[in-house]
Amino acid sequence: MKVVVRVKLDLLQYQADALAATLRACNLAANRVSGVAFATGEMRRNGLQPLVYREIKDEFGLSAQPAVRVVKKVCDAYAALKANIKADNLGRKGSRRRNRAESKPIGFREDAAQPFDDRCLSWNTDARTVSIWTTAGRLKGVGFRCSEAAAAMLGAYRQGESDLVHRDGSWYLFATCDVPARMPTEPTDWLGVDLGIVNIATTSDGKVMAGRGLNRHRARMLALRAKLQAKGTKSAKRVLKRICRREQRHATDVNHRISKTIVTTAERTSRGIALEDLTGIRERVKAKHDQRYRLHSWAFAQLGAFVEYKARRAGVPVVHVNPAYTSRQCSGCWHTHRQNRVDQATFACRSCGTTMHADVNGSRNIRHRADNAWKRAAVNLPTSV
Structure with a gap:
């Protein structure tokens, strides 16, 4: 690799x-x-x-x-x-x-x-x-x-x-x-990971890695750039040049630390990692005007790439699952309904009454879908003659 x-x-x-x-x-x-x-x-x-x-x-x-x-x-x-x-x-x-x-x-x-x-x-x-x-x-x-x-x-x-x-x-x-990659071991279970903007990553173990600090940093940098660009003086331009890519470096550091935590947890417990396949999500999602900056600065692809390469070095298998309805489906009874997702943080099943953090519920649905994705990948692997 x-x-x-x-x-x-x-x-x-x-x-x-x-x-x-x-x-x-x-x-x-x-x-x-x-x-x-x-x-x-x-x-x-x-x-x-x-x-x-x-x-x-x-x-x-x-x-x-x-x-x-x-x-x-x-x-x-x-x-x-x-x-x-x-x-x-x-x-x-x-x-x-x-x-x-x-x-x-x-x-x-x-x-x-x-x-x-x-x-x-x-x-x-x-x-x-x-x-x-x-x-x-x-x-x-x-x-x-x-x-x-x-x-x-x-x-x-x-x-x-x-x-x-x-x-x-x-x-x-x-x-x-x-660097030689380790052969992935057969997982005993799966660690589901739900990716988001408010909470950068949430695992099926219930660990929530909040994005509040990163979002505050991005808001500060956005306001600072707007203020300096409006001022337009030579000193303002020098400051703009000096802080160039500061937000990107901060987000990269956060993603490195989160991905290391996820891979270390999976390796220690002999589990694989299940991620959502979010390809093309920016084209599919229609965001309001004030939410577009947050959507387009969401570095989910970078976080996924960090998880994958760290997992390959550790010999931890990684699968991508279809994310459809993971936020609306109950991880306990499988009932799927739009109103199960009460708000951004709350999930309440209309069928069995289960209530939990919405992102934790989503990560557990991702975990449940991982085994089938792993078996399909194994079936599609080329066989040697």
């Missing part, structure tokens, strides 16, 4: 300047390659590279391997665009957004990330240093910072390319590690 490890580089000023010049040269070259790809329609690396290789090496001062990585980056960008168009992620044919994406070459910012392979970048995880190619020559002994666990993972499992990223005045390397 693929795990991305981020390390922060400790740079002197001349080293930062060299990396900035390198990113600028690589992305200017990428824009040139993108223009050729768009004009000729050739977006395969084997066909595109002979058309631009010599030109971008001579004009932008790139060595052989960085020039090859630039061409590959452009081809990957067009492949991603094609996949998004095929999946209607940019709207249907004829929509304004899709027409805008298809009518011009893909552009790259001057500070966009650049991939480096082992010929351009070498790691010394024991000394916490890297050696990296730049247009001004190779920088050796560049220090980086990361946790002990991340350094051990880099030393044991790092493979393939690493991306050089300049973000908010700091420099990072994102390295891909191919």
Whole structure:
């Protein structure tokens, strides 16, 4: 399984300047390659590279391997665009957004990330240093910072390319590690997890991980951004730049902690994890105007991804179940009625009279559906001949 490890580089000023010049040269070259790809329609690396290789090496001062990585980056960008168009992620044919994406070459910012392979970048995880190619020559002994666990993972499992990223005045390397996943064990039971906005996650054990703190943080950040944007002064813009992505980082940290709690609980009790399949929920749900921000900032997909990769590393099986009517069905007698859900927090069955927290009831319904989903997945697995 693929795990991305981020390390922060400790740079002197001349080293930062060299990396900035390198990113600028690589992305200017990428824009040139993108223009050729768009004009000729050739977006395969084997066909595109002979058309631009010599030109971008001579004009932008790139060595052989960085020039090859630039061409590959452009081809990957067009492949991603094609996949998004095929999946209607940019709207249907004829929509304004899709027409805008298809009518011009893909552009790259001057500070966009650049991939480096082992010929351009070498790691010394024991000394916490890297050696990296730049247009001004190779920088050796560049220090980086990361946790002990991340350094051990880099030393044991790092493979393939690493991306050089300049973000908010700091420099990072994102390295891909191919960590072996443990085979999932046969679960003795299932831990149902109900995902929501008011309560980020609620388990069938009755544990409610409330989102009150995260929602308050988002409300504060929304009000602060609106105030600074309305002010519009240079100092206000500097503050806006400084707090950029602060809300995203906070939400990511919350999701990491919640997912770790869920996986640890399931692993300790030899259970699997059952999640709702919420694919396309933003398109299905019609929210009121004042609720749209909360709906579209709901990071349920990120939380689900964190749960899945942590569960794979721990050998805990994960299944996704159909979430239909989990909020209206009684987990005790299976009676389903719209009025069973009294309000956001209360469930009261009209048939048997069971009353409990609405999200706990939903998570128990998810738990009940997990076993069938697990058996269906086992039946559909390919058999070896």
